[in-house]
Amino acid sequence: MAASDVPVYDVAANDPDGRLIDRGAISETDLAQITALMQALGALRDEEDRFGRASEEYMKLGRTDMRALHFLIVTENLGRVVTAAALAAHLHITSASTTKLLDRLERAGHITRSPHPSDRRALAIRVTPRTRGVATATVGAYQARRFRAAARLTPAEREVVTRFLRDMTDELAGADGSFPEPL
Incomplete structure (x- = not known):
C-alpha cells in the first residue's frame, strides 16, 4: 500500500x-x-x-534562522529598522537566543549589524544583498506561486477561503494546549 x-x-x-x-x-x-x-x-x-x-x-539554515531572515527582508521592504529586541519579539525567543542567532547569521554572511540611525543604544540589523538575492530567487519565487493560486480565485472564493482559514486558526488557537498524562 x-x-x-x-x-x-x-x-x-x-x-x-x-x-x-x-x-x-x-x-x-x-x-x-x-x-x-x-x-x-x-x-x-x-x-x-x-x-x-x-x-x-x-x-544551510534552521527554521528560526529562515524566519528571522524573512522578517528582516519584509521590514526592510517597509522601510523599517530592525533591532535585536524587535527580532526577539517577532520570533518569541530570548535575548540570549537572539544574540546567538545573530552571531551565527553574521558569521555566515547573511546579516550586518550597524549603529541604529536614531537610537545610540541599539544596533540596526539588515540582510546582506547576497542573502536577499538568494532568498528572493528561492523562497520569494515560492511565495509568488501562492499569490498566483490566490489570484486565480474569484473575489467571492477568496472571501470564503479567507473566512475558512481564519475560522480554522481561531478553532486551533482555542485549544488550551493541555494533554492527558503520557502513557
Missing part, C-alpha cells in the same frame, strides 16, 4: 467511534467534502514542509 493511499485526514478513519466529531448531523456528501478539504490542507502542509526543509538545507 502506498502512503498516498492512506486517507490520514479522513474523519471516519481518525475518529471511528465518533468520540471527537459528532457525525450524526453531517451527510455523507458533506463528510466526503470535508475529508477532501482536510486531505488538501494536509497536502499543502506536507508541501510547505518539504519546501521548507529544502530551503533550509540549500541555505
Whole structure:
C-alpha cells in the first residue's frame, strides 16, 4: 500500500467511534467534502514542509534562522529598522537566543549589524544583498506561486477561503494546549 493511499485526514478513519466529531448531523456528501478539504490542507502542509526543509538545507539554515531572515527582508521592504529586541519579539525567543542567532547569521554572511540611525543604544540589523538575492530567487519565487493560486480565485472564493482559514486558526488557537498524562 502506498502512503498516498492512506486517507490520514479522513474523519471516519481518525475518529471511528465518533468520540471527537459528532457525525450524526453531517451527510455523507458533506463528510466526503470535508475529508477532501482536510486531505488538501494536509497536502499543502506536507508541501510547505518539504519546501521548507529544502530551503533550509540549500541555505544551510534552521527554521528560526529562515524566519528571522524573512522578517528582516519584509521590514526592510517597509522601510523599517530592525533591532535585536524587535527580532526577539517577532520570533518569541530570548535575548540570549537572539544574540546567538545573530552571531551565527553574521558569521555566515547573511546579516550586518550597524549603529541604529536614531537610537545610540541599539544596533540596526539588515540582510546582506547576497542573502536577499538568494532568498528572493528561492523562497520569494515560492511565495509568488501562492499569490498566483490566490489570484486565480474569484473575489467571492477568496472571501470564503479567507473566512475558512481564519475560522480554522481561531478553532486551533482555542485549544488550551493541555494533554492527558503520557502513557
